[in-house]
Each structure stands twice: as C-alpha cells, then as structure tokens.
Amino acid sequence: AQTIHQWPVAEIKAVGSPLSLGCTIKGKSSPNLYWYWQATGGTLQQLFYSITVGQVESVVQLNLSASRPKDDQFILSTEKLLLSHSGFYLCAWSQTGESAETLYFGSGTRLTVL
Template structure:
C-alpha cells in the first residue's frame, strides 16, 4: 500500500526566515506529485506539480519554489517567508497523469508565520 508522509507536522516561523517542507511517497514508483496550499478558512489552491524527478511546474506564484530531488520526494521552500504564507500545506500524489486521475493527499503541514 502507498503511504504519504509530510514533515514537519507544524511550523511556527518568523517573517523573513527560510522554509523547507517535505513530502515522501512510499510504495509507488514514479508518482505524479503536487503541492497545495489551504489558507485558513480558504480553499485549496494548487501550487506546483511534478511528473518526474528534476521537473517541477509552477501553477500559482506565491514566492515559493518546489523541487523533486528524488522519485519519491517533493520539497517546498522559500528563502523569505511572508505573513501571507501562513496556512495548511498539502502534498498529493496520483498514479495516472491526466486531469481525471484521483489525487491522494498527505496529512499536511500547518505553517504559522509571525
């Protein structure tokens, strides 16, 4: 069975500090990977997606970047956090490429920027 793990579970960071969030998928080779952001009381917004190692496409610009250093790993980062970055970050994967593919979400990371 596939499992998806996100780290850390929660972060409290200062404005202007760097950030790195991670996501790992086990039990699935070559998954399609996605990063989502959920603002408090807001909707889910897709940030990035990746079809293969080393390739990441940006969907929305939020002064964040993403990388896929390994087949099973997806990293979300920024060098300077903004207050507006606060929220819930979700990693997701799908086995099929195509808009109809079911996406499976991880447990998420709660980020508070002060």
C-alpha cells in the same frame, strides 16, 4: 500499500526566515506529485506539480519554489517567508495526472508566520 508522509507537522516561523517542507511517498513508483496550499477556512489552491524527477511546474506565483530531488520526494521551500505564507500545506500524489484521477493527500503541515 502506498503511504505519504509530510514533515514537519507544524512550523512557527518569523517573517523573512527560510522554509523547507517535505513530502515522501512510499510504495508507488513514479507518481505525479502536487503541492497545495489552504488558507484557514478556505479552499485548496494548487501550487506546483511534478511528473518526474527534476521537473516541477509552477501553477501560481507565491514566492515559493519546489523541487523533486528523488522519485519519491517533493520539497517546498522559500528563502524569505511572508505573512501571507501562513496556512496549511498539503502534498498529494496521483497515478498518472489525468483528469479522472484520485488525488491522495498527506496529513499536511500547518505553517504560522509571525
């Protein structure tokens, strides 16, 4: 069975500090990977997606970057946090990236920027 693990579970960071969030998928070869962001009480906004190692597409510009260093790993980062980065970050995977595809989400990372 496939499992998706996100780390850390929660972070409290200062404005201007760097950030690195991670996501690992086990039991699935070559998944499509996604990062979503969710404001408190808000909807899910897709940030990045990746179909293969080393390739990441940006969907929205939020002064964040993403990388896929391994087939099963997806990293979200920034060198300088803004207050607006606060929220819930979710990693997800899908089989092929086609429209009729289920997204499987991790449990998320709650980020608070002070």
